[in-house]
Amino acid sequence: MPDGENKLRRSTTEDDITAAVLARFAATPDPRLKQIMLGLIKHLHEFVQEVELTETEWFQAIEILTEAGKMCSDKRQEFILFSDTLGVSMVVDLIGHRKPEGATESTVFGPFHRLGSPEMPPGGNIAHRDTAGIPTLVSGRVLDLDGKPIAGAVLDVWQTQSNGLYDSQDASVDGLHMRGKFTTDAEGRYLIRTVRPVNYPIPSDGPVGAMLKATGRHPWRPAHIHFVVMADGYEAVTTHIFDRTDEYLESDAVFAVKESLICDFTRHETPTPQAAKLGVTGPVLTADFDFVLKPAGAVAQANVLDAQRRLAALGAR
Numbered sequence: 022m023p024d025g026e027n028k029l030r031r032s033t034t035e036d037d038i039t040a041a042v043l044a045r046f047a048a049t050p051d052p053r054l055k056q057i058m059l060g061l062i063k064h065l066h067e068f069v070q071e072v073e074l075t076e077t078e079w080f081q082a083i084e085i086l087t088e089a090g091k092m093c094s095d096k097r098q099e100f101i102l103f104s105d106t107l108g109v110s111m112v113v114d115l116i117g118h119r120k121p122e123g124a125t126e127s128t129v130f131g132p133f134h135r136l137g138s139p140e141m142p143p144g145g146n147i148a149h150r151d152t153a154g155i156p157t158l159v160s161g162r163v164l165d166l167d168g169k170p171i172a173g174a175v176l177d178v179w180q181t182q183s184n185g186l187y188d189s190q191d192a193s194v195d196g197l198h199m200r201g202k203f204t205t206d207a208e209g210r211y212l213i214r215t216v217r218p219v220n221y222p223i224p225s226d227g228p229v230g231a232m233l234k235a236t237g238r239h240p241w242r243p244a245h246i247h248f249v250v251m252a253d254g255y256e257a258v259t260t261h262i263f264d265r266t267d268e269y270l271e272s273d274a275v276f277a278v279k280e281s282l283i284c285d286f287t288r289h290e291t292p293t294p295q296a297a298k299l300g301v302t303g304p305v306l307t308a309d310f311d312f313v314l315k316p317a318g319a320v321a322q323a324n325v326l327d328a329q330r331r332l333a334a335l336g337a338r
């Protein structure tokens with residue numbers, strides 16, 4: 022048998038295709054890109070072989086990815102939702118943010134952050150248009166690993182309204198709502214007025230929702246408030262605080278709950294002095310949470326908000 026014929030026949034087996042593709046990427050100049058591409062090909066081919074993916078299923082995957090891309094805008098990120106619900110976001114988070122003892126743990130960024138939230142004074146009300154929710158004061162300090170206050174730290178905060186929807190999901194809301202940036206005072210203190218966070222289902226009108234339905238999973242997330250806490254000279258932390266009483270703490274649709282981020286929201290039937298000063302007249306909830314930042318490393322970490330700027334610009338096109 023001539024040599025050429027033999028080679029051609031051998032290259033038609035599944036394993037030979039994998040080897041040929043790996044060889045084709047072997048000359049990638051950037052060593053990190055090479056590592057990622059070779060790992061991706063190896064696992065992707067193994068996966069396809071293991072489940073014996075059919076052509077119909079392959080087309081279905083292309084449809085799902087196409088649909089996910091089409092759903093993305095400056096207000097909606099279906100791929101982040103996929104990553105979150107597949108648990109990939111949390112694996113990336115755990116690898117990338119191994120914190121020293123005492124530093125606030127991070128969790129998923131999620132798809133609902135929006136740029137341009139307003140700067141607010143201490144006690145500023147991010148829920149100024151939400152009349153149905155229970156007024157809630159979240160306060161605490163931003164500290165370093167030695168417990169010293171960090172003045173001038175910025176807390177970028179976002180949350181759903183009491184109807185369980187983010188502003189970007191609620192057609193009746195024009196512009197930004199339930200979002201604000203707070204700066205710590207000389208003692209590292211912050212004070213946020215909001216409404217009680219509620220549990221909510223992640224959007225289920227797209228391919229992620231279809232996946233959850235088809236796999237018998239629920240879409241609920243336990244009640245939480247999102248934060249990115251930043252200060253000069255420290256590593257920013259992207260995190261949430263969760264309501265300790267929530268029924269979905271054990272089964273968060275995006276696997277984001279960490280024990281250290283669970284917080285008590287204490288109900289007071291009459292306003293606390295601080296709440297009264299801010300004009301709250303009825304029952305109020307208070308939550309106290311200190312954020313602890315670790316010093317910035319020698320190598321600057323990618324800023325989550327810069328990545329968000331690029332994503333939003335892509336979505337807005």
Ligand SMILES: [Fe+2]
Pocket residue numbers: 131133181245247
């Ligand atoms: Fe959320």
